[in-house]
Amino acid sequence: MNRASEPPADSSTMDALLPASLLDVITEGVTVFDADGRFTYLNTVAERVLGASREQLLGRRVGEVYPDFRETPLGSAAQRSLTERVPITVEAFYGPQGVWLEASMVPHGRHLVVLLRDVTARRQAEQAQEKSASRLSLLQEMTAKLSAAVSTEEVGAVLVRGAKEATGAELGWVGLVEPEGRALRMVACEGVPVELKLQYARLPLDAQLPLTQAFVTGESEWLGSLADFEARYPHLVEFVRASPSQAGAYVPMRAKDTSLGAITLAFAKPRTFDEADRGFMMALAHQGALAFDRARLFDREQAARAEAESHVKEQVRARQELEAVASRQRFLSEASTLLASSLDYSTTMESLARLVVPRLADLCAVDMLTAEDRVEHLALAHAHPERLDLAREIIRRNPIDLRAERGAGRVLRTGQPEWVADVSDEQLATLARASPVLSMLRELGIRSFLCVPLVARGRVLGCLSLLQTTSQRHYAEADLRLAEELAHRAALSVDNARLYREAQEAIRLRDEFLSIASHELKTPLTSLRLQLSLLERLMGAEVLARLGGKLEGAHRQVDRLASLVTTLLDVSRIATGRISLELSEVDFTLAVREALERLREVFAQAGCTVTLQAWGPVVGRWDALRLDQVIVNLLTNAAKYGQGRPITVRVEADRELARLTVRDEGIGIAAEALPRLFGRFERAVSVRHYGGLGLGLYISRQIIEALGGRVSVDSRPGEGATFTVELPRGGPRP
Numbered sequence: 227m228n229r230a231s232e233p234p235a236d237s238s239t240m241d242a243l244l245p246a247s248l249l250d251v252i253t254e255g256v257t258v259f260d261a262d263g264r265f266t267y268l269n270t271v272a273e274r275v276l277g278a279s280r281e282q283l284l285g286r287r288v289g290e291v292y293p294d295f296r297e298t299p300l301g302s303a304a305q306r307s308l309t310e311r312v313p314i315t316v317e318a319f320y321g322p323q324g325v326w327l328e329a330s331m332v333p334h335g336r337h338l339v340v341l342l343r344d345v346t347a348r349r350q351a352e353q354a355q356e357k358s359a360s361r362l363s364l365l366q367e368m369t370a371k372l373s374a375a376v377s378t379e380e381v382g383a384v385l386v387r388g389a390k391e392a393t394g395a396e397l398g399w400v401g402l403v404e405p406e407g408r409a410l411r412m413v414a415c416e417g418v419p420v421e422l423k424l425q426y427a428r429l430p431l432d433a434q435l436p437l438t439q440a441f442v443t444g445e446s447e448w449l450g451s452l453a454d455f456e457a458r459y460p461h462l463v464e465f466v467r468a469s470p471s472q473a474g475a476y477v478p479m480r481a482k483d484t485s486l487g488a489i490t491l492a493f494a495k496p497r498t499f500d501e502a503d504r505g506f507m508m509a510l511a512h513q514g515a516l517a518f519d520r521a522r523l524f525d526r527e528q529a530a531r532a533e534a535e536s537h538v539k540e541q542v543r544a545r546q547e548l549e550a551v552a553s554r555q556r557f558l559s560e561a562s563t564l565l566a567s568s569l570d571y572s573t574t575m576e577s578l579a580r581l582v583v584p585r586l587a588d589l590c591a592v593d594m595l596t597a598e599d600r601v602e603h604l605a606l607a608h609a610h611p612e613r614l615d616l617a618r619e620i621i622r623r624n625p626i627d628l629r630a631e632r633g634a635g636r637v638l639r640t641g642q643p644e645w646v647a648d649v650s651d652e653q654l655a656t657l658a659r660a661s662p663v664l665s666m667l668r669e670l671g672i673r674s675f676l677c678v679p680l681v682a683r684g685r686v687l688g689c690l691s692l693l694q695t696t697s698q699r700h701y702a703e704a705d706l707r708l709a710e711e712l713a714h715r716a717a718l719s720v721d722n723a724r725l726y727r728e729a730q731e732a733i734r735l736r737d738e739f740l741s742i743a744s745h746e747l748k749t750p751l752t753s754l755r756l757q758l759s760l761l762e763r764l765m766g767a768e769v770l771a772r773l774g775g776k777l778e779g780a781h782r783q784v785d786r787l788a789s790l791v792t793t794l795l796d797v798s799r800i801a802t803g804r805i806s807l808e809l810s811e812v813d814f815t816l817a818v819r820e821a822l823e824r825l826r827e828v829f830a831q832a833g834c835t836v837t838l839q840a841w842g843p844v845v846g847r848w849d850a851l852r853l854d855q856v857i858v859n860l861l862t863n864a865a866k867y868g869q870g871r872p873i874t875v876r877v878e879a880d881r882e883l884a885r886l887t888v889r890d891e892g893i894g895i896a897a898e899a900l901p902r903l904f905g906r907f908e909r910a911v912s913v914r915h916y917g918g919l920g921l922g923l924y925i926s927r928q929i930i931e932a933l934g935g936r937v938s939v940d941s942r943p944g945e946g947a948t949f950t951v952e953l954p955r956g957g958p959r960p
Contacts, residue, residue: 255342258334261308263288266337275342277323292322300329307331308338317345326350357502364392368510372517377528378402381521382414385489385514390416393507395491396471399426402487402518403441407431410441410487417492434461436476441488446508447476451496473497475507479515486518554708557585561712565719569726572604578716579607586708587692589617589670593626594680594688594720595638601626604688610696616670624663632656634689637677641686645706646675674700678713682721690716807849807932809957814844814853814884815877821857822875828862833870834890836861840877844884847957852929859922860888860949867947868892879955886951895941903939934958 255272259265265283273279278291288295295301299318307314315330326349330341368388375381382400390398397417401410410429418426431438436447436459449455450473455466466472471492479487489511499507564581568574575592582590592605603621608614627635632653637644646653649672658664674694680687690713694700758780765773822829822836829836864873868890876887895903904927930937934954941947 253343255344257340257342259288259304259338259340261336263304265291272342275320275323275325275327275344300327303329304331304338304340307333317349364388368392369513372513375517376521376524378413378518378521378525381514381517385510385517386414386416389489389491389507389510389514392510393475393491393503394493395475396494397490397492399437399490400487400514401429401437401489403431403485404428410438413487434459436462436474437488437490440476440478441485444478444480444485446478446504447474448499448504449474449476450498470494475499475503477507477511479511479518481512481515481519484519486515486522489514550704554704557708558711558715562715565715569723571720571723574719574723575716576605576607578712579605582690582692582712583607584609584697586705586712587676588695588697589613589691589693591617591621591634591691592688592716593634593638593691595686599628601628601638613670613695616666620663620666620670623666624657624659627659630657634677634691637679637689638686641679641681643678643706643710644675645701645703647700647702649673649675671695673698676701676706676709678706678709680713680717680720682717687717687720689713807852807958809847809849811845812848812850812853814846814848814879814886814953815840816843817850817853818857818875818877818886821854821861825858825861825865828865829873832865832868834865834868834873836873836875838875838877844877844879844955846879846884846953846955848933848953849929852933853953856926856929856951857886859926860886860951863922863949864888864890864892864947871946882955884953884955886953887948889946889948891946894943894945895939895947896943900939900941904937932958 252269253271255275256267256269257265257272257276258267264285264287266285268276268280268283276283283291288301292298296305299316300320303314303316303318306312311333313330313332315328317326317328319325320327325344325346328343328345330343332339332341368384371384371388372381375384382402386398386400389395395417397415399412399415399418401412403409404411409431412423412427412429415423415426429435429438431442436449440447447458449458452463452466452472454473456463469492471494473493473496475491475493477489477491478485479489489507491507497503561578561581564577565574567577575594579590579592588609590605590607591603594602594604596602606614606617606621608617626633626638628639630636630639633644633656636642651668654667654672655664658667670693672693672695676692677689678692679689690709692701692705692709758777761777765777818838818840822838861873861875869892871891873891874887874889876885876889878885878887904923927937930951930953934957935952937949937951939947939949
C-alpha cells in the first residue's frame with residue numbers, strides 16, 4: 227500500500243463494481259483502500275464495525291487513524307495481498323472496538339477491497355467451548371487425583387493445588403468443619419503468607435467472613451471487586467485493599483446433604499465470575515466434598531484399625547506382661563523352695579547360682595561379708611562350664627575391693643544396687659586393676675551387668691552379681707526388680723541359717739551347762755541329805771522336839787532341790803536323746819492311787835478335793851518310774867492351778883489304749899497359750915504368781931511320746947483345764 231503515483235479512488239470505483247444501495251445493505255462491511263493506504267470507500271456496516279464515520283476516514287491514510295496498523299495481523303495481510311496480488315482472508319482481534327473480525331482482502335486494480343465480518347460471537351463461542359473442554363479435562367484430571375487421595379490431608383493438598391492452578395487464583399484455602407461444629411479448621415492452603423497461616427488455621431463459624439457465611443448458608447459468595455466487598459462486607463474493605471487479592475470465590479463443600487467444609491480462591495485482580503466460572507468452581511468443590519467424605523470414612527477406618535491394632539497390641543503386651551510376671555513368680559517360687567530346703571547357706575547359695583544360670587544370667591557370682599568385713603567368694607556358675615576357669619582366674623586376680631567406686635565392692639559397702647544395661651570398654655577398665663585382668667574381662671565378653679545386695683535386718687550380708695556375656699540380652703529395670711526380690715529372699719535365707727546356727731550353738735551350750743550343773747549339784751545334795759539324817763539321829767529327844775519342825779523343813783527343801791536337779795537331768799537327757807526306759811508290767815490304776823496317796827498333803831494345802839474314777843486294774847507295759855513322774859506332774863499341776871476347787875481323775879482303757887484324764891476347775895488356759903504349753907520353759911501364767919521352771923509338762927510329753935502315746939489339753943480361761951494321756955497298752959513300738 228505504498229504506490230503513491232496512482233491517483234486516489236473515489237466512490238465511483240465501487241459504483242462500477244456494485245451499486246451503492248446494494249453495498250449498504252449487505253451484512254459484511256466493505257472498505258476500499260488505494261495503494262497509499264487511504265480509505266476510498268466504506269459502507270454503513272464498515273462504519274459500524276470500525277467505529278468511525280465515512281467523513282472521519284475517507285481520504286485519510288489508515289496509518290494516521292491506526293498508528294500500529296502495519297504491525298497488526300490485518301496490516302500484514304493487506305500488505306501481502308497488494309504486493310503479491312493474491313486474495314487473503316484473515317481473522318484478527320480489532321482492539322479499538324474490542325471485536326474479532328474476519329477480513330477477506332481482494333486486490334482490484336490499484337485498490338484493495340476488504341470485506342469485514344464481525345465474528346466475535348463465533349470466536350467467543352469457540353473460546354467458551356475450548357474453555358469448557360479445558361475445564362472439563364481439568365475437572366476429570368482433578369477427580370482422578372482426588373480419587374487417588376485417601377487421607378484427609380492428601381485430599382486437601384490435591385484440591386487446593388489443583389483449584390488454584392485451574393482458576394489462576396493467587397491463593398487457595400480448604401477447611402473442614404470441626405466435629406463439634408463450631409469452626410472451620412484448615413486442612414490445606416497454598417499462597418497464604420506465613421504470617422497469616424496461624425490466623426487462618428481456625429475460623430469460628432460465627433465470624434462475619436465470606437467463607438464462614440458460605441458454609442453456614444450453603445450459598446457460594448462471589449466477590450469480584452472491592453465494590454462487592456464494600457456492599458457485602460464493609461468491615462473487610464481495608465483488609466482487602468491492603469492485601470494482594472482483590473477478588474474471591476468462597477464455595478461450600480457438601481456431600482450427601484451434609485456440609486463438610488468450604489474452599490476459598492482469591493485472585494490478584496478484579497474478576498467477573500460468569501456462569502462457567504461459577505459452575506466449574508462449584509463442581510470442584512463438590513468433587514472435593516465427595517473426596518473428603520471418602521477420606522473421612524478412610525480416616526475413620528484407619529482410626530478404627532489403628533485402635534483395633536492398638537487394642538490387640540495392648541492385649542498382646544498385657545498377655546506378655548502377665549506371662550512375664552507369672553514366669554518371674556514361678557522363678558521366685560522355685561528359688562524360695564530351694565532357699566528353704568537347707569540351713570547350710572553355702573550349699574544353698576551354690577544351688578541358687580545354678581538356678582539363676584541361664585534363666586536370668588550367663589554368669590552368676592555370690593559373695594558374702596564375714597564378721598570381720600572380709601569378702602568371702604561363695605558360689606559361681608556359668609552357662610558354659612568351660613568358661614568357669616576364666617571367671618575364677620579373674621576373681622583370683624581381681625578380688626572385690628570394698629573401697630571401689632564401681633562394681634560389687636561399692637554394692638557391698640553402700641547396700642545400693644548397680645545396674646549397667648550396656649557395659650562399655652571404659653567401664654570394664656574401671657573394674658580391672660591390671661591390664662591382664664582387663665584382657666580377661668574382654669575375653670569373658672561382659673555385655674550387661676547387675677549387682678544387688680543381700681540385706682537382712684538392715685545389714686548387708688553379701689551381694690549377688692549377674693552378668694550377660696554370650697547371650698544378646700541386656701538387663702532392663704524389670705530384671706533389676708526381679709534380682710532385688712531374689713536377693714531379698716536369699717538374704718533372709720542366709721540370715722535364718724545364721725540365726726539357726728547361733729540358736730543351735732546356744733542350745734548346745736545351755737544343755738551342756740544343765741548337764742554339768744545338775745551332776746555337780748547332785749553330789750552335794752546327797753551329802754546334805756546324809757548330814758541331815760545323821761544330825762537327826764544324834765539329836766536328843768529334847769532338841770529334836772525343839773528343832774524337829776525346822777529339820778523337817780530342811781528335808782523338804784532338800785527334796786525340792788533334788789526334784790529340780792532331777793528335772794534338769796531329765797531335760798539334759800531328753801535334749802541329747804539319752805532318755806532311757808525300763809519296761810515292765812504296770813497297773814495304771816494302782817500307780818494313780820499311790821501317787822494320790824503321796825500327794826494327799828499337797829492337795830490338802832491347795833484346798834482341792836480329788837475324786838478318782840477307776841473300774842479295776844488297767845495293766846500295760848510301761849516304765850513304772852517314768853509313768854509315775856507323768857502322773858505326779860499332772861496331779862501337782864492340777865493342784866497348783868485348781869484354785870482350791872474339785873479335781874477329777876479318771877482311769878479307763880480299751881483293748882489297745884489306756885487313758886488318764888485329769889480335770890481341774892481352776893484358772894484355765896488362754897487359747898493363744900495352748901500350742902506352746904508343752905514346750906521347754908513355757909508357762910501359761912506369770913512365774914511371779916506360780917513358781918516352777920516350766921519344764922514339768924515338757925518332760926511329761928517327752929516321756930509319754932517315748933512310751934508311744936500322746937497328751938492333749940482342753941481348756942478355756944476361767945473354766946479349768948482337762949489333760950488327757952493315752953498310752954498303748956503294749957508299750958512303745960520297737
